[in-house]
Amino acid sequence: MKPVFLALMAALLAGCAHSPDNAQGSLDGEVFYLQRIALPPTATLTVSLQDVSLADAPAQTLARQSGPIKGQVPLPFHLTYDPKQVKEGHTYSVSARIEVDGKLLMISTERYSVDLTLDEQQPVRIRLNPAH
Numbered sequence: 001m002k003p004v005f006l007a008l009m010a011a012l013l014a015g016c017a018h019s020p021d022n023a024q025g026s027l028d029g030e031v032f033y034l035q036r037i038a039l040p041p042t043a044t045l046t047v048s049l050q051d052v053s054l055a056d057a058p059a060q061t062l063a064r065q066s067g068p069i070k071g072q073v074p075l076p077f078h079l080t081y082d083p084k085q086v087k088e089g090h091t092y093s094v095s096a097r098i099e100v101d102g103k104l105l106m107i108s109t110e111r112y113s114v115d116l117t118l119d120e121q122q123p124v125r126i127r128l129n130p131a132h
Contacts, residue, residue, distance in 0.1 A: 025083040027063070027114060029124030030074035031096045033106055043069045043100050047077040047126070049114070053090040060085075062092070069098070074125075086116045096126045104131040 027049060046066040050059035063081040077096070086092070093113050098106040106128035114124060 023083060024080045025086070025116060025121075027079045027081070027094065027116075027121050027124065028077065029094065029126060030076050031098075031108075031126045031128060032074040033128040033130075035130065038072060039069055039098065039105075040100050043098055043105065045069050045075055045077070045096065045098055047079060047094065047096045049079050049081055049092060049094050051085075051087070051090050052093050052111075053087075062086075081116075083116070088117075092116050094124050094126060096128060098128060107131050 029047075031045060031047065044067060046064065048061055049063040050061050052059045062085050063079040065077050065079055069075060079094075091113065092115075093111050095108045095112065097104060097108070108126050109129050110127065112124055112126050114121065
């Protein structure tokens with residue numbers, strides 16, 4: 001009985017050894033808009049993954065990608081986040097914005113919810129609308 005118990009414990013510990021402490025979660029997708037306009041060369045895209053659970057508090061940002069836009073729509077993005085920040089029962093969403101010289105040009109106006117508890121994330125498509 002003792003050898004079986006030891007073998008099971010060894011197998012359990014070996015399985016734990018293969019799960020890295022620095023594992024990262026990732027979320028991919030693309031940003032698009034329907035207007036037929038070309039973006040100026042100074043345009044920047046910012047995509048954020050946020051915990052939006054608390055209505056009376058600012059959203060907590062888990063990941064953000066920001067930088068100059070290369071090419072035209074659809075614009076791909078890749079976010080990496082720490083899965084340890086994901087809390088059971090919380091709500092997470094992705095948002096995006098395009099700015100030109102610090103001025104808002106386009107923004108997502110709908111909520112794009114994501115379930116970060118899933119093992120595999122589906123790509124997210126975020127539609128932007130002109131800022132008024």
